[in-house]
Amino acid sequence: MDISTFLAAHQLPESYRDIAQKWFIPLADEIHEHQDSAKKPFFVGVNGCQGSGKSTLCDFLVFYLSEFKKLNVVSLSLDDFYLDKSSRNALAIKVHPLLATRGVPGTHDVSLAQTTFDRLRGYGTVSIPRFNKAIDNPFPVVEWPVIHSPPDIVLVEGWCWGVKPQTKAKLAEPVNALEHDEDPLGTWRNYVNKQLADSYQALFEQMSFWVMLKAPSFDQVYNWRKEQEHKLAAKLGSSEAHSGIMTDLEIERFIQHYQRLTEQSLETLPPQCNYVYHLDETRQITHVEKAV
Template identity: 50%
Template sequence: MAESLPDWQKSFLARNRLPDDYLSHALKWFGPLATALVEHQNSAARTLLVAVNGSQGSGKSTLCDYLCSLLQADYGLTSASLSLDDFYLTARERRHIALDIHPLLATRGAPGTHDMGLLSATLDALLGGKPASIPRFDKSIDDRVPGSEWEQVTSPVQVVFLEGWCMGAMAQPVDELAEPVNALEVREDSDGRWRNYVNNSLAEHFSELYRRVDRWVMLQAPSFDCVYQWRLEQEQKLALTRSGNAIMSAAEIAHFIQFYQRLTEHCLVRLPARVDHLYRLDKQRRIQSYTSAAVANV
């Protein structure tokens, strides 16, 4: 079958290490989303910003890659795909805020560990039809790569995808922060300073980002319990692309995902009713249903 596929589909499958039959699955579920985005872009006559939420390992990057490829091949629309993960503060910057505010901020992940100024400037350029340098964060070294290795977008794009595990997360009511949700919060954030800082970062910095978003997409996991296995599989897949750099062990992943638990569970409960396009997943990441809403209010 591969011999008869268009070049863009062959390239997509190779990049993501996917079997050929993924394409029929993708067209069934994501074709309507692509059509809706094209219609919205045509009516808006400007560059769209599409936000994609999903827990770790849910398939956000694969979805964005597929949509970018499909929009170009079938509709002639150029696009750029950004990951919130690529906008983490550098290791040095995180060490600094860890000393100033809370030791847990040395670990990338939660709001408050992103360079929101860099993200805003990058979006300004892309949404304004200007050249942009897209940063890259290498998780195997836990740091941003040098600027010479950043992706260069030299021509205007019609659609910008921004995917992230906490995209769309809203600040929690203060009383919900009082009770720890896992062992990490019990042992290492007993006074709640870390989670309050994260919550304040959402309120102060992410709400401004959300106002720029035109359309919201969510890949909804059945529960946070799936995240460990998905993240483990993701790490194993990443290992295939890393030349000798270390990956996390199963025990390290179990500890690491605790940094994400509070907001992931918050998103799973609150976000589905507020997005434009909702995909409900099962434990194997298979799509069980797709719902398209007329208007979202994130």
């Protein structure tokens, strides 16, 4: 089986060929088996912290299932449903200043996500939302890719995708300096938790199959996120239009927004997943756990 075109398109090392063969082709084949007897489209949820490789995994699944199984596969990211800057600034004024920063539940357009899911189940054409992180705003609607629906498989990936809300007891204590200094009353984290409980669970319940890329701990996220940002900066170059690129210090503060729910997912999500890939500090898979 030749995946050379995929490796070249994604600038991946030759070693990824063995990784795909050992770990991801069996996953793709199982998704195909489930999809074959399911009503279209078959929704697959993919969870992983920042920099864990979710996007590359989903890109490979799209490539393999479309190229070798002749399926129509669509890949969505929770990131592409972020609210625009002005909407987040309005939340920052109304609820809490930390909501100006994209990332946590409450900073996504959940109704747009549900509408997109609904349209993917129907017949016709569907515009797939896309968010431009370099400028911290969605791409114009006219630039969104358009696909013919319904696809055979819909992949949905996100850093907090599938995570359950926390108890009040867990919300009481700050988990880092950001929460301690900027959310001393817990207003922000309680609002985020309420959004997660109220509107996100209905989206999660529509997934028929779950995959998790499980980091060894949250400590790895800073280094992985730095790598992501450096790659984005190198790709885009320096200009006013790319002012959303973060420095390492900004990343250090930024990822603290994600710590609470990333740790919650590492602790609570694996039992509900069909496949859990355990990663080491270098993002290499050490082993996989499959649901019986």
